[in-house]
Amino acid sequence: MVLTAKPQAVRVAGLGSATETASILDRTSLTTLDATRQAAHIAYWRAGIASLRELEGLVVELHDAFNSLLPIGLADLGLVDSEASLEALVGDPEREPISPYANPITGPRGRIPTNLSGGLKARGHPVGGTGLFQIAENYLQLTDRFPNRRAQVRAARIAISHSIGGPGNNNFVTLLERTDSRRRRDAVAQPRLHFESRQGRPNARARRSSTAPRRPSRPRPRSTCGQGAARRCTSRCSRSMGGACSRSSTASRRTPKRRRRSSPGSA
DSSP, rough: OOSSSSSSSEEEEEEEEEEEEEEEEGGGSSSOOOOHHHHHHHHHHHHHOOOGGGGGGEEEEOOSSSHHHHHHHHHTTTTTOOGGGGHHHHOTSOOOOOOOOGTTTTTTTTTSSTTTOOHHHHOOOOGHHHHHHHHHHHHHHHHTTHHHHHGOOTOOOOOEEEEETTTTTEEEEEEEETTTTTOOOOOOOOOOOOOTTTTTOOOHHHHTTTOOOOOOOOOOOOOOOOOOTTTBBOOOOTTTTTSHHHHHHHHHSSSOOOOOOOOTTTT
């Protein structure tokens, strides 16, 4: 995939990224990733998508470095309800798993074809290159050039690439769309674009009104070395540190002493 100013068959419709705490202990839930949800909201807003489930020709490449991340990611992206995410991937859990090609939801002919490349489990997870792989594979889907023809989605129009960084706290969502798409942009409310800790930060006024005692500042000593007693001494001399003034002593050392002339008759 090459970024260029020339007209292309595929364009970037939306980008979203978000972060959250890296500490697992500080998170409110272990069955969702807030960074994915926030990044998805930003990407959908920039692409003008209000209802993702109503899109036609959708393709998804989702970050599944671990088995649990696939159903969690489907729910975080808003593609399925959290209680139905596992069934959307493998069918009825009480029965034998169905073939990925025959899956009516996430298969090539399903509503949300997901990880038809095999995902990180099959293709591999080259860390920094994973997100680029996902975007490139979605590009091949949108241009009808996917190498595995059984996994090629018919009339693919828009694709979602979802990538996770770190312990699920630095996540990205990228939307690609065919340039000949006639999808109308929806009016979507702007989401939050800046995020802070749940505990928040005290503002400047609160910090100024704090009752904590302040450390008294030490006044700078006045100069008495002949540089003017009306202004403060700007030199880091020994007098400013409580000792004798180095300027005056230096000046006295530089002043030549007069020698007494001895008379011819003196001994």
